[in-house]
Amino acid sequence: MTDEPKSRVVTVERGSPEEKRARFDAQVLPHLDAAYRFARWLARSPADADDVVQEAMLRAFRGFDGLRGGDVKAWLFTILRNCHLTALAQRERRGFVPLPADGEPEYGTAMVSAAPGPESASIRRDEERSLERLLGDLSPEHREVLILREIEELDYRDIAAVTQAPIGTVMSRLARARAALRARWSMSTEEERDAVR
Amino acid sequence: MPCAETERRLHAYFDGELDALGAAAFESHLETCAECRAALVHLKALRSALRAGLPHERAPAALTARITAALDQETSAPERRRWPAQRRSTQSFGRGLLAGAGGGLLAAALAFFLIAPQVISPRGALLDDLVNAHVRSLLPAHLVDVESTDRHTVKPWFAGHVDVSPAVYDFTAQGYRLLGGRADYFEHQRAAALVYQHAAHVINVFSWAGEGALPADSTRNGYHLAFWEEGNLRYCAVSDTGWPELLKLVSLIRAAEGQEGHG
Numbered sequence: 001m002t003d004e005p006k007s008r009v010v011t012v013e014r015g016s017p018e019e020k021r022a023r024f025d026a027q028v029l030p031h032l033d034a035a036y037r038f039a040r041w042l043a044r045s046p047a048d049a050d051d052v053v054q055e056a057m058l059r060a061f062r063g064f065d066g067l068r069g070g071d072v073k074a075w076l077f078t079i080l081r082n083c084h085l086t087a088l089a090q091r092e093r094r095g096f097v098p099l100p101a102d103g104e105p106e107y108g109t110a111m112v113s114a115a116p117g118p119e120s121a122s123i124r125r126d127e128e129r130s131l132e133r134l135l136g137d138l139s140p141e142h143r144e145v146l147i148l149r150e151i152e153e154l155d156y157r158d159i160a161a162v163t164q165a166p167i168g169t170v171m172s173r174l175a176r177a178r179a180a181l182r183a184r185w186s187m188s189t190e191e192e193r194d195a196v197r
Numbered sequence: 198m199p200c201a202e203t204e205r206r207l208h209a210y211f212d213g214e215l216d217a218l219g220a221a222a223f224e225s226h227l228e229t230c231a232e233c234r235a236a237l238v239h240l241k242a243l244r245s246a247l248r249a250g251l252p253h254e255r256a257p258a259a260l261t262a263r264i265t266a267a268l269d270q271e272t273s274a275p276e277r278r279r280w281p282a283q284r285r286s287t288q289s290f291g292r293g294l295l296a297g298a299g300g301g302l303l304a305a306a307l308a309f310f311l312i313a314p315q316v317i318s319p320r321g322a323l324l325d326d327l328v329n330a331h332v333r334s335l336l337p338a339h340l341v342d343v344e345s346t347d348r349h350t351v352k353p354w355f356a357g358h359v360d361v362s363p364a365v366y367d368f369t370a371q372g373y374r375l376l377g378g379r380a381d382y383f384e385h386q387r388a389a390a391l392v393y394q395h396a397a398h399v400i401n402v403f404s405w406a407g408e409g410a411l412p413a414d415s416t417r418n419g420y421h422l423a424f425w426e427e428g429n430l431r432y433c434a435v436s437d438t439g440w441p442e443l444l445k446l447v448s449l450i451r452a453a454e455g456q457e458g459h460g
Contacts, residue, residue: 021272032264036256050260057264059357061271066355066362075353082357131250149212150247156214161353164343175208182243 024064031073032057034152035080041147042084052087056080074158077148081162134184142177149174207233211240323412326383328420331401331435334379334390340399341377341392351378351391359387361430363404366453368393373400373446393446398438400446407431423447427454 035056039049056079067075135143141163148154148162159174160167203226209215210223227233334340343354348365355362358380367375372395379390381403388405406429414423421443423434432450436443 017272021268024268032261033255036260037254040254050257050263053256053260054264054267056357058267058271061268062360063356063362066352070353075356078353079357082354086358131246132252135247135251146247150244151251156209156212161349164345164350164354171205171208174212175204178208178240178243182239185243185246 020064021061024061027072028057028060028064028076031076034073035076038077038147038152039080039084041143042081043087048087052080052084055087056083059083071154071158073152074154074162077152077154077162078164130188131185134181134188137184138177138180141173142180145170145173146177146181203230203233204236207236208240211237323384324415324417324422327403327422327433327435328417330381330383330388330390330403331420334381334392334401335399340379342379344377346375346377348375351375354378355380355389359389361386361389361404361406363389363391363402363430363432364427364450364454364457365391366450368446368449371445371449372396373449395436395438395442395446398436398442400434400436400438400443402446402450403433403435404430425451427451 032053036049036053039053039056040046043049043052056076060076060079063079135146138146144163145159148159154162156167156170160170163170165173206215206219206223210220215223227237342358343351345351345354346367346369348367352362352365355365355378365375365378369375373393374395376392376394376399379392381388381390383403384405384407386405388403391402391404393400393402411426411431412422412424412433414421416422420435420437421440423443425432425447432447434443434447434450
């Protein structure tokens with residue numbers, strides 16, 4: 001007799017856990033950096049982003065057997081965004097609202113980290129800072145759709161899945177977001193030119 | 198500024214979302230429209246500025262290590278999910294529930310579910326849980342957590358909210374409209390509920406991972422419960438609609454699953 005644990009019928013596992021883990025490592029883990037970047041844009045603080053990413057990776061692992069085809073990154077982002085919204089709602093309800101940045105409204109824009117973009121710590125090139133800042137000034141919907149399309153290169157269908165919005169909404173949101181960012185961008189470059197003069 | 202329709206097509210063209218015909222048509226439009234050509238140049242400039250201008254950060258090593266450790270634990274002891282991890286998923290489920298309207302009532306219901314399984318016979322408890330979950334779903338503003346008739350929206354939503362990944366289909370053509378999905382809790386896990394509407398009736402289709410004997414179809418407090426199994430998932434359709442209507446939905450789902458499974 002060995003002291004192996006009594007085998008239990010374990011829920012959704014197909015194949016051995018190790019095999020599942022190997023597939024997960026190969027298919028999902030490569031998107032960890034992208035997930036982290038997306039979380040940094042969604043969450044209020046780096047610590048919140050860490051928590052959301054960790055929770056999302058665990059949930060993704062548990063739900064991994066249910067994934068059939070489709071874009072893995074979009075699937076992971078969907079889970080991540082849900083985790084973020086859940087964490088946000090939970091914090092709201094507890095009345096535990098982290099100190100809002102100056103003049104920041106408490107809800108709706110809760111995802112906006114007012115002035116600094118995700119990584120404000122180090123000093124960067126002006127353009128980088130200014131684009132980050134301009135993006136940070138957009139509404140959460142606009143910022144999100146731009147990140148998903150321009151940076152993460154998801155297609156419309158996947159963006160619709162991640163943001164849980166109809167494709168038509170994604171399309172008009174994207175057009176408006178681009179217009180808004182472009183307007184701010186050309187304004188800021190004009191300001192810089194004026195400053196140089 | 199181009200008209201709204203042209204603008205939509207401009208963005209879709211830029212994003213590679215037009216099919217070959219649509220793209221060709223738009224290209225011939227471009228030849229004659231200086232405005233759209235200029236807009237395209239701006240779109241490209243914005244994209245390259247964003248791609249070059251935003252920091253490409255990587256997940257911190259400490260976070261990666263934390264995640265790997267958590268996954269290792271999950272891999273080496275999956276049965277942990279049934280006991281210690283239970284507490285965690287219960288908590289996060291509780292959070293989800295309380296987020297909804299009527300938090301107090303639901304908290305009471307949740308407390309009941311947490312205590313009940315230990316004192317009532319398992320079989321009866323499951324039937325009660327299912328009927329209660331169905332009735333609870335009919336409370337105002339609690340029918341669905343994700344409202345969509347699009348199964349491609351509902352399915353990924355479940356991945357982040359429940360422990361199982363059920364089959365999701367819409368049968369509007371057959372008279373059973375998919376209203377959306379919801380997270381629920383029984384059998385010590387976060388179960389998935391799909392919500393269908395048939396005439397004036399709401400039908401909840403619950404799914405969870407179960408073991409032991411499958412309960413027989415039955416009627417409780419006027420609600421019919423039809424059970425079936427697919428793979429390692431248990432399903433139960435609950436409604437106050439008639440048996441034939443309920444069983445028709447069951448056969449539609451099973452047929453769709455069969456097709457997907459073998460197709």
